[in-house]
Amino acid sequence: MKHFFAPTSVAVVGASARAGKIGHDIIRNLQTSGFAGAIYPINPKSPEILGLKAYPSVLDADGEIDLAVIVVPAVAVLPVMEECAQKRIDSVIIITAGFKESGPEGIELEKELARIAKRGGIRVVGPNCLGIIATGSGLNASFAPVFPKAGSLALMSQSGALATAILDWSVQNGIGYSKFVSFGNGVDVGVVDLLRAWEDDPETRVIVAYMEGLPNGPEFMRVAKEVSQKKPVIVVKSGNTQAGARAVSSHTGSLAGSGEAYTAAFKQCGVIRAHSVEELFDLAVAFAYQEIPRSRRVAILTNAGGPGIMATDAVETAGLELAPIGADTVAKLRTKLPPASNFHNPVDCLGDAGADRYNFTAETVLADPNVDAALAVLTPQTSTQPYETAEGLAAAAAKYQKPMLACFMGGGAMTGAIDLLGGHRIPNYPYPERAVQALATMVRYREWREEPEDPIERFEADIEAVKAIFRSARAEGRVNLGEIEAREVVQAYGVHMPKSRVAQNAEEAARFADEIGYPVVMKIVSPDILHKSDLGGVRVGIRGRQEAMDAFELMMLRIRRYAPNADLRGVSVQEMVQTGREVILGSTRDPQFGPLVMFGLGGIYVEVLKDVSFRVAPFGRRHARMMIDEIRSAPLLRGARGERPCDLDAIVASLLTLSQLVTDFPEIVEMDVNPLKVGEPGQGAVAVDARITITEQSQ
Numbered sequence: 015m016k017h018f019f020a021p022t023s024v025a026v027v028g029a030s031a032r033a034g035k036i037g038h039d040i041i042r043n044l045q046t047s048g049f050a051g052a053i054y055p056i057n058p059k060s061p062e063i064l065g066l067k068a069y070p071s072v073l074d075a076d077g078e079i080d081l082a083v084i085v086v087p088a089v090a091v092l093p094v095m096e097e098c099a100q101k102r103i104d105s106v107i108i109i110t111a112g113f114k115e116s117g118p119e120g121i122e123l124e125k126e127l128a129r130i131a132k133r134g135g136i137r138v139v140g141p142n143c144l145g146i147i148a149t150g151s152g153l154n155a156s157f158a159p160v161f162p163k164a165g166s167l168a169l170m171s172q173s174g175a176l177a178t179a180i181l182d183w184s185v186q187n188g189i190g191y192s193k194f195v196s197f198g199n200g201v202d203v204g205v206v207d208l209l210r211a212w213e214d215d216p217e218t219r220v221i222v223a224y225m226e227g228l229p230n231g232p233e234f235m236r237v238a239k240e241v242s243q244k245k246p247v248i249v250v251k252s253g254n255t256q257a258g259a260r261a262v263s264s265h266t267g268s269l270a271g272s273g274e275a276y277t278a279a280f281k282q283c284g285v286i287r288a289h290s291v292e293e294l295f296d297l298a299v300a301f302a303y304q305e306i307p308r309s310r311r312v313a314i315l316t317n318a319g320g321p322g323i324m325a326t327d328a329v330e331t332a333g334l335e336l337a338p339i340g341a342d343t344v345a346k347l348r349t350k351l352p353p354a355s356n357f358h359n360p361v362d363c364l365g366d367a368g369a370d371r372y373n374f375t376a377e378t379v380l381a382d383p384n385v386d387a388a389l390a391v392l393t394p395q396t397s398t399q400p401y402e403t404a405e406g407l408a409a410a411a412a413k414y415q416k417p418m419l420a421c422f423m424g425g426g427a428m429t430g431a432i433d434l435l436g437g438h439r440i441p442n443y444p445y446p447e448r449a450v451q452a453l454a455t456m457v458r459y460r461e462w463r464e465e466p467e468d469p470i471e472r473f474e475a476d477i478e479a480v481k482a483i484f485r486s487a488r489a490e491g492r493v494n495l496g497e498i499e500a501r502e503v504v505q506a507y508g509v510h511m512p513k514s515r516v517a518q519n520a521e522e523a524a525r526f527a528d529e530i531g532y533p534v535v536m537k538i539v540s541p542d543i544l545h546k547s548d549l550g551g552v553r554v555g556i557r558g559r560q561e562a563m564d565a566f567e568l569m570m571l572r573i574r575r576y577a578p579n580a581d582l583r584g585v586s587v588q589e590m591v592q593t594g595r596e597v598i599l600g601s602t603r604d605p606q607f608g609p610l611v612m613f614g615l616g617g618i619y620v621e622v623l624k625d626v627s628f629r630v631a632p633f634g635r636r637h638a639r640m641m642i643d644e645i646r647s648a649p650l651l652r653g654a655r656g657e658r659p660c661d662l663d664a665i666v667a668s669l670l671t672l673s674q675l676v677t678d679f680p681e682i683v684e685m686d687v688n689p690l691k692v693g694e695p696g697q698g699a700v701a702v703d704a705r706i707t708i709t710e711q712s713q
């Protein structure tokens with residue numbers, strides 16, 4: 015990828031002498047951005063463009079070409095690519111639109127483009143993109159009208175238009191970049207290549223990305239996890255709404271959109287997700303400018319009561335801690351601050367504080383060993399001196415080498431001070447919540463990096479038994495497994511199910527019920543009936559022989575009447591699991607990431623409140639535990655307000671088992687274990703019902 019970012023020579027194919035043409039702008043950009051290498055305008059009609067000798071084709075250029083920027087109409091791109099291959103150019107940016115984004119012909123054209131590139135050993139950025147900027151080598155191989163200053167952010171964007179908006183905004187706000195890539199359709203170079211290119215790039219401290227989709231989810235997860243260990247990767251992912259009208263047969267399927275899969279995958283590989291471009295830059299600037307705090311303990315400095323309280327609330331909501339201000343620090347603060355000040359966190363030096371008092375407070379608090387980061391809040395009163403305060407803060411942050419974020423709130427009164435802070439790499443946020451969010455994200459990132467590996471455990475499982483069940487269902491032309499078969503599958507993976515036997519007549523039903531012990535549940539067994547209770551095919555709480563025999567006869571009668579063509583295989587008599595909290599576990603297959611496992615509380619919690627969490631399988635014990643903690647109703651499982659706690663270890667074990675099952679069998683399209691009844695700690699969990707849908711072909 016070196017020639018994309020530090021070429022010694024660049025050809026622009028489709029360069030134009032006519033102002034207003036993209037091929038003209040790119041030459042001018044290369045000339046004005048400080049690029050020191052050779053520039054070869056390529057144009058069959060013009061001998062000279064913008065003072066540079068032009069050539070009819072890359073093949074006519076007298077020197078070697080490291081990078082070609084193609085900006086000819088779509089129909090001319092493939093022949094130009096062939097010439098690039100002949101000239102042994104290994105890196106090409108294709109600005110031209112009109113490929114796969116434009117319909118069937120474009121799709122074919124792009125496929126052919128990929129073939130030529132592969133054959134010629136050419137790496138391609140684009141087509142349909144804005145181009146590349148690399149500030150370190152003064153390279154503006156794009157038609158962006160601005161060139162950002164050098165900095166430590168590297169940005170990749172699937173959208174060229176968004177990239178230009180971001181660039182323009184960045185220039186206005188003094189945000190610097192190391193590299194900037196708009197990769198458009200991503201026929202070749204995409205997110206994963208750029209992560210790899212920047213993971214060890216000394217100019218890049220933070221990688222930021224705007225993405226709409228990924229060609230290969232598992233590969234992204236593997237690479238992003240490695241890169242995130244080295245530097246933060248912050249992503250805005252658009253297109254998060256429920257995936258179209260997909261046919262789903264399970265609860266899990268109906269609750270899992272592509273947004274859930276991305277959210278889970280990002281968590282599992284340490285990628286920091288921003289939910290808007292605004293948040294992307296709130297976070298990126300904090301990471302780029304400041305060191306990551308050593309701990310969650312933060313001090314709030316303020317000259318304003320209200321904003322100080324807002325910051326305090328935000329700190330608590332974000333899971334940070336207000337650093338306890340030491341007695342020595344308080345004593346020192348008392349020597350200079352008015353008695354009405356607040357000497358404890360949030361430290362309030364009052365609204366009439368000038369720069370001297372505010373900066374004395376900042377110095378003193380930052381010196382406290384309990385404080386690992388600071389948020390400096392300032393509002394403009396008559397005696398406030400924003401500029402001098404900013405100077406003092408910058409000096410204090412430099413002296414104590416502790417991360418500092420600022421929240422100078424206001425308008426015109428603050429502008430100069432905010433610029434000064436930016437010059438000292440102290441990011442300023444207009445509201446305390448945004449600053450705290452950035453700080454909390456930094457802390458969480460550190461904690462993620464310091465976590466030990468979450469190993470994937472394997473449990474004993476009867477894989478052959480599961481294969482046989484799938485085979486026999488397919489042999490009968492079915493992809494929906496009946497309850498009995500689904501039970502056998504999860505049991506083969508060691509999940510406990512209630513005792514159960516299938517009776518063929520009323521006498522047998524009564525005998526099995528006697529053996530299992532009352533009360534029992536009776537359910538019709540038929541691969542053709544998915545919603546048994548709708549047809550009167552489920553009876554719970556059967557307490558005696560006669561009731562069991564009557565239930566059998568009645569069920570058979572009803573099913574024969576309401577579903578005369580159903581393949582009836584008897585009635586299952588099951589132990590009735592009476593106690594335990596009902597939870598739901600399930601899995602669905604995400605087109606990008608593969609098996610996605612879901613967890614939630616049963617009943618209305620999942621159906622009405624959609625209170626569920628997801629992970630991409632396989633995952634380890636820590637992520638299984640996080641799935642439980644992430645649902646809003648987790649306190650109920652832990653035992654809140656007189657509720658008995660649940661056997662959380664049993665839930666974790668069930669989640670890990672499910673993770674292994676759906677990883678071992680990619681042919682499981684969807685499944686629910688619903689409900690899993692969980693006893694008190696030590697009592698385990700029992701899967702009362704299960705449902706599985708498989709693919710038509712084995713995989």
Ligand code: ACO
Pocket residue numbers: 027028029030031032035036037056057058059060070084085086087088090094109110111112142143144173174175178
């Ligand atoms: N080799 C060299 N030069 C050639 C060749 C060739 N094979 N064929 C044509 N040229 C020259 C032309 O003669 C012309 O030069 P001239 O001005 O001296 O006559 C120049 O290349 C450009 O060709 P035109 O036919 O004038 O094409 P034009 O500049 O109008 O359009 C472009 C080309 C810009 C690539 C267009 O096809 C296109 O794709 N536009 C959309 C670009 C885009 O939006 N990309 C996505 C960006 S991301 C975002 O959304 C911001």
